[in-house]
Amino acid sequence: MTAEEQRLDSLNQAQALISAAQRPLLITHIDPDGDAIGSLLGLGWALVRLGQSPVLYCRDGVPPRYDFLPGADRVVTTPHGSTDLVIAVDCADIGRLGLSADDLSRLNDRPSINLDHHVTNTGFASVNIVDTEAVASAEVVLQIVDALGVPLDATIATCLLCGIVTDTLGFRTANVTPRVLEQAARLMRAGASLAEINEQALNRRPFSGLCMWAAGLKTLRREDSIVWAHLTRAARAECGPVQGAETGLVSFLLSAQEAEVAALFTERDDGTVDVSLRAKPGRDVSAVAMALGGGGHPLAAGCTLPGPLDEAEARVLGLLRAHLREQAEGGRYHRR
Amino acid sequence: MTAEEQRLDSLNQAQALISAAQRPLLITHIDPDGDAIGSLLGLGWALVRLGQSPVLYCRDGVPPRYDFLPGADRVVTTPHGSTDLVIAVDCADIGRLGLSADDLSRLNDRPSINLDHHVTNTGFASVNIVDTEAVASAEVVLQIVDALGVPLDATIATCLLCGIVTDTLGFRTANVTPRVLEQAARLMRAGASLAEINEQALNRRPFSGLCMWAAGLKTLRREDSIVWAHLTRAARAECGPVQGAETGLVSFLLSAQEAEVAALFTERDDGTVDVSLRAKPGRDVSAVAMALGGGGHPLAAGCTLPGPLDEAEARVLGLLRAHLREQAEGGRYHRR
Numbered sequence: 001m002t003a004e005e006q007r008l009d010s011l012n013q014a015q016a017l018i019s020a021a022q023r024p025l026l027i028t029h030i031d032p033d034g035d036a037i038g039s040l041l042g043l044g045w046a047l048v049r050l051g052q053s054p055v056l057y058c059r060d061g062v063p064p065r066y067d068f069l070p071g072a073d074r075v076v077t078t079p080h081g082s083t084d085l086v087i088a089v090d091c092a093d094i095g096r097l098g099l100s101a102d103d104l105s106r107l108n109d110r111p112s113i114n115l116d117h118h119v120t121n122t123g124f125a126s127v128n129i130v131d132t133e134a135v136a137s138a139e140v141v142l143q144i145v146d147a148l149g150v151p152l153d154a155t156i157a158t159c160l161l162c163g164i165v166t167d168t169l170g171f172r173t174a175n176v177t178p179r180v181l182e183q184a185a186r187l188m189r190a191g192a193s194l195a196e197i198n199e200q201a202l203n204r205r206p207f208s209g210l211c212m213w214a215a216g217l218k219t220l221r222r223e224d225s226i227v228w229a230h231l232t233r234a235a236r237a238e239c240g241p242v243q244g245a246e247t248g249l250v251s252f253l254l255s256a257q258e259a260e261v262a263a264l265f266t267e268r269d270d271g272t273v274d275v276s277l278r279a280k281p282g283r284d285v286s287a288v289a290m291a292l293g294g295g296g297h298p299l300a301a302g303c304t305l306p307g308p309l310d311e312a313e314a315r316v317l318g319l320l321r322a323h324l325r326e327q328a329e330g331g332r333y334h335r336r
Numbered sequence: 337m338t339a340e341e342q343r344l345d346s347l348n349q350a351q352a353l354i355s356a357a358q359r360p361l362l363i364t365h366i367d368p369d370g371d372a373i374g375s376l377l378g379l380g381w382a383l384v385r386l387g388q389s390p391v392l393y394c395r396d397g398v399p400p401r402y403d404f405l406p407g408a409d410r411v412v413t414t415p416h417g418s419t420d421l422v423i424a425v426d427c428a429d430i431g432r433l434g435l436s437a438d439d440l441s442r443l444n445d446r447p448s449i450n451l452d453h454h455v456t457n458t459g460f461a462s463v464n465i466v467d468t469e470a471v472a473s474a475e476v477v478l479q480i481v482d483a484l485g486v487p488l489d490a491t492i493a494t495c496l497l498c499g500i501v502t503d504t505l506g507f508r509t510a511n512v513t514p515r516v517l518e519q520a521a522r523l524m525r526a527g528a529s530l531a532e533i534n535e536q537a538l539n540r541r542p543f544s545g546l547c548m549w550a551a552g553l554k555t556l557r558r559e560d561s562i563v564w565a566h567l568t569r570a571a572r573a574e575c576g577p578v579q580g581a582e583t584g585l586v587s588f589l590l591s592a593q594e595a596e597v598a599a600l601f602t603e604r605d606d607g608t609v610d611v612s613l614r615a616k617p618g619r620d621v622s623a624v625a626m627a628l629g630g631g632g633h634p635l636a637a638g639c640t641l642p643g644p645l646d647e648a649e650a651r652v653l654g655l656l657r658a659h660l661r662e663q664a665e666g667g668r669y670h671r672r
Contacts, residue, residue, distance in 0.1 A: 171506060171530070171534075172534050176531070181517045184514075186514075194507070195510040195512065198507075199510075206592070206593050210589070214556050218554060227543065227546070257540055
């Protein structure tokens with residue numbers, strides 16, 4: 001079978017399993033993002049249109065940022081009741097389902113479908129549709145919705161467009177193809193509001209988040225190609241609690257043309273220091289994070305260090321300097 | 337004539353003028369942004385494909401951020417030589433052309449075309465194609481390129497996609513329709529790299545730009561739904577010259593959930609104050625800008641005021657407060 005034939009075959013099998021179900025259990029991953037929630041809800045609404053009564057489960061619930069999505073209030077945090085089909089969306093492996101050992105064994109004999117786009121997907125279900133070229137699991141769900149013959153409406157389209165928009169950071173990731181823009185246009189024509197999704201899911205932070213950026217940027221520093229800043233406990237307390245403000249800030253630090261790597265040091269209430277590291281393509285900050293007991297990807301990694309803040313900073317900066325020097329020497333050697 | 341018939345009629349007239357020209361002078365506005373430069377270059381390349389020798393003029397030259405665009409090095413800062421047709425792109429009025437009185441009178445008897453999307457366009461040319469529904473002048477230029485029968489290639493497409501991407505802040509403004517995404521997909525299929533445009537034009541700034549954000553955010557203020565900040569001459573001098581740093585900053589101010597409108601006040605070297613205004617959908621800051629001798633769109637407008645900074649701030653804040661109060665009262669009346 002060619003890859004395309006295999007894809008169609010899997011779609012057919014998934015369609016048959018779904019058509020035979022009455023009360024499927026839809027699961028998305030722990031610590032969910034916009035694609036996890038959007039894909040879960042989009043598929044949920046499609047099954048409702050088919051007359052089914054799906055249960056939508058996410059162990060950690062729906063983050064407030066995605067409250068605006070239709071059906072967000074129907075997501076449960078306990079996989080209650082009986083079910084005749086398990087469908088995982090955006091889950092790379094069984095651990096990401098957030099199910100207890102009891103629930104896992106209870107569901108073990110049910111047929112299962114795995115809809116995902118992660119290259120690390122373990123193929124844990126009876127039917128696995130893992131499209132690693134999709135920018136979001138929402139794209140994979142859209143394939144299923146089409147295969148099921150459910151007409152797109154504004155409700156389904158809003159959920160799926162949220163998945164595409166958030167996983168591509170608003171069409172900014174390098175994997176956005178013309179097809180992605182065309183699918184987004186199709187979802188908009190079906191009634192999804194790109195402006196609302198941008199506004200709710202991407203382009204909105206509490207004023208206290210701006211205050212946090214101001215506090216962090218007040219400590220902005222650069223040494224050659226390292227850009228860094230920190231947030232003290234006092235500054236965080238002054239601004240008030242903000243979820244995820246740091247994520248945007250460290251990416252902003254990296255946006256300096258001169259930067260090869262960026263670091264943000266956040267002093268926690270217990271005095272420990274969260275370290276967020278980012279790198280431009282070609283660099284690798286995961287080695288530095290791992291050397292300090294953390295982890296991550298080459299371009300985005302992190303670790304937690306004991307305080308005080310200035311000592312944690314000095315440790316990380318020392319390793320970053322050494323890392324950049326090594327890479328520069330490797331580069332010189334390579335060019336000889 | 338219907339609006340569509342008028343549009344086609346103007347396109348025909350513009351096409352006839354362009355076909356009869358040999359050495360058109362293309363002008364874009366002073367203090368150019370990505371749409372100004374992208375539209376200028378995209379149209380320039382299309383005319384080159386037709387065998388013409390256009391002169392591309394922008395008084396303030398090409399900001400480094402747009403250096404990556406093909407042909408950026410051909411833009412001149414003096415409108416030298418003879419010309420048989422003047423084409424203004426992205427210029428709302430004659431003042432924005434940046435021409436001296438001498439040059440203006442020299443060019444006065446040439447036929448002229450005005451390609452733009454600003455609602456405040458004064459229609460100053462012999463043929464005016466002002467599509468206020470276009471998200472960027474690049475969209476208007478694309479209409480002309482199609483009307484001229486020039487096939488899209490990667491060079492033209494890159495310039496025009498840069499215009500669309502920068503004027504919509506990466507498809508984030510409220511006026512992005514499915515058609516805009518489809519046009520962007522079409523430009524990508526013609527060879528434009530969305531990833532490169534994002535990286536070069538949106539996601540990169542000199543370190544001095546980060547320093548400017550830090551300086552601006554240090555003055556961050558909020559009063560109800562108005563968020564504002566300023567950049568003093570001293571702060572700007574300390575950071576070093578950064579073109580366009582303010583654009584991103586005022587949008588960031590508006591990203592506060594609590595904000596309905598945002599303002600950034602930038603003190604120039606001569607003591608005058610540039611005012612950038614932004615509004616959430618449903619609000620309109622263009623009226624405030626126009627009342628102060630400026631202009632723009634409902635959601636993005638600006639003006640220049642005499643200093644000192646604090647007096648300029650007080651004037652604008654007074655008008656913004658009055659405007660928000662009026663709208664609130666209008667809203668109450670409407671709901672009765």
